[in-house]
Amino acid sequence: MKRSGPAERRKPRRSSLLPAKAAVILERLKRAYPDAKCALDSRDAFELLCATILSAQCTDARVNLVTPAIFARYPTPAALAEADQTDVEEIIRSTGFFRNKAKSLIGMARALVADHAGEVPRTMAQLRVMPGIGRKTANVVLGNAYGINEGVTVDTHVARVSQRLGLTREEDPVKIEQDLMPLFPRDQWTLLSHLFIFHGRRTCVARRPRCAECVLADLCPSAIV
Ligand code: SF4
Numbered sequence: 001m002k003r004s005g006p007a008e009r010r011k012p013r014r015s016s017l018l019p020a021k022a023a024v025i026l027e028r029l030k031r032a033y034p035d036a037k038c039a040l041d042s043r044d045a046f047e048l049l050c051a052t053i054l055s056a057q058c059t060d061a062r063v064n065l066v067t068p069a070i071f072a073r074y075p076t077p078a079a080l081a082e083a084d085q086t087d088v089e090e091i092i093r094s095t096g097f098f099r100n101k102a103k104s105l106i107g108m109a110r111a112l113v114a115d116h117a118g119e120v121p122r123t124m125a126q127l128r129v130m131p132g133i134g135r136k137t138a139n140v141v142l143g144n145a146y147g148i149n150e151g152v153t154v155d156t157h158v159a160r161v162s163q164r165l166g167l168t169r170e171e172d173p174v175k176i177e178q179d180l181m182p183l184f185p186r187d188q189w190t191l192l193s194h195l196f197i198f199h200g201r202r203t204c205v206a207r208r209p210r211c212a213e214c215v216l217a218d219l220c221p222s223a224i225v
Pocket residue numbers: 007161164165203204205209210211214215216217218220221222223224
């Protein structure tokens with residue numbers, strides 16, 4: 001059974017000072033991780049959409065090993081829409097859940113061809129009705145391919161860091177996103193997600209957060225120092 005560390009056991013309260021605290025958190029993380037950006041390799045919105053679908057329950061590094069073969073064999077939505085599902089499954093097998101992911105990739109490509117002339121749409125509503133695309137995937141594509149800050153992408157790192165910092169008491173990603181959005185300027189939402197992911201990977205790691213070297217320790221109700 002997985003044991004929880006002290007940072008997991010406590011659930012800090014949200015306070016009225018949160019907006020001011022959020023501003024300081026943002027500035028400090030920007031200074032700490034000036035290189036924060038999307039870790040999925042892609043050259044356009046279509047490739048990023050494919051990579052994000054493949055990233056479910058898989059590391060970005062693993063996805064980046066697989067996507068060159070997908071992009072080479074199926075360089076356009078039209079090509080992927082015509083793909084044989086078993087061929088796609090073979091290429092993406094190592095990313096896990098490969099049958100569902102292959103189905104989502106081909107379904108997404110068919111929807112792009114049928115409804116959007118092969119272009120990735122630029123709105124949450126249009127993206128969300130496509131196969132295999134949830135709010136998180138849509139946020140990644142809108143924010144990183146088009147520079148549209150429609151929401152905050154909440155993955156496991158963003159959720160954990162937000163909870164430990166007392167920015168949310170929620171567990172559900174959509175509710176966490178709703179807590180985060182009013183605290184940070186809209187034009188920073190995409191970057192905010194990258195910053196929290198970098199912080200979650202490098203410092204506020206799941207099992208033993210490195211609080212002694214954390215730039216947010218003096219602000220963090222979960223700090224173990
Ligand atoms: S002090 Fe930093 S590393 Fe420790 S729990 Fe808080 S945010 Fe995470």
